[in-house]
Amino acid sequence: MDSREAAERARLAETFLFRGAPPEAVELARTDPRTVRQENGKGGVIYAPHAFRRCLGVVLEGRVQVNKGALIMSVLEPGDLFGAAALFNDRADYATTLTARAPCRVLLLPQALVEELMGRFPEVGRNYVAYLSGRICFLSGKIDALTAGSAERKVAQYLLSRLEGGWVELDCSAAGLARRLGVSRASLYRALDALAGRGILRREGRRVQVLQPDALEQN
Numbered sequence: 001m002d003s004r005e006a007a008e009r010a011r012l013a014e015t016f017l018f019r020g021a022p023p024e025a026v027e028l029a030r031t032d033p034r035t036v037r038q039e040n041g042k043g044g045v046i047y048a049p050h051a052f053r054r055c056l057g058v059v060l061e062g063r064v065q066v067n068k069g070a071l072i073m074s075v076l077e078p079g080d081l082f083g084a085a086a087l088f089n090d091r092a093d094y095a096t097t098l099t100a101r102a103p104c105r106v107l108l109l110p111q112a113l114v115e116e117l118m119g120r121f122p123e124v125g126r127n128y129v130a131y132l133s134g135r136i137c138f139l140s141g142k143i144d145a146l147t148a149g150s151a152e153r154k155v156a157q158y159l160l161s162r163l164e165g166g167w168v169e170l171d172c173s174a175a176g177l178a179r180r181l182g183v184s185r186a187s188l189y190r191a192l193d194a195l196a197g198r199g200i201l202r203r204e205g206r207r208v209q210v211l212q213p214d215a216l217e218q219n
Contacts, residue, residue, distance in 0.1 A: 035108065046106060058109070170208065
């Protein structure tokens with residue numbers, strides 16, 4: 001077994017889906033001929049509303065950004081799952097767009113294989129239900145932030161979703177960012193100034209340094 005196979009086995013064993021499951025479950029997911037491995041360069045689209053697979057995905061390497069239109073929902077790290085919205089329904093479209101923020105590799109488990117894993121290994125079934133429950137809580141929090149949150153809270157959520165190494169690179173103008181967040185430009189500037197005034201961040205043109213991530217999360 002080469003180093004990449006060993007790394008893949010270790011990554012799968014650490015994912016939430018296989019927590020507490022026997023090694024045989026991981027091996028079935030890895031070696032089943034239905035399993036698909038996909039690589040994408042930076043900016044490559046992994047899933048889109050009209051271009052997706054009915055598979056549960058695992059990020060093996062790299063980072064994946066999840067968008068609902070212009071809104072950044074989350075950024076997935078190695079070991080994170082995606083694609084649950086494509087399973088066990090007959091919808092013709094997928095809910096979000098997944099894009100590689102860096103060169104990435106993912107493993108895709110077709111619905112039939114996921115069913116087999118849950119049938120043979122009860123731990124996998126319980127983990128999948130718990131994962132779905134967690135997604136409901138996450139999405140509920142996102143809705144709260146968007147519908148009841150202040151401009152400052154929206155800015156904080158946006159910055160946290162794009163944070164890399166303590167910095168955020170803004171990929172659009174202030175007017176574009178204000179449109180993404182559903183706030184006015186004046187509100188956007190006030191929110192940034194307020195966060196900077198409390199020492200939470202520092203702005204350098206289109207770059208923002210987050211000095212206190214924990215404080216930003218509390219907004």
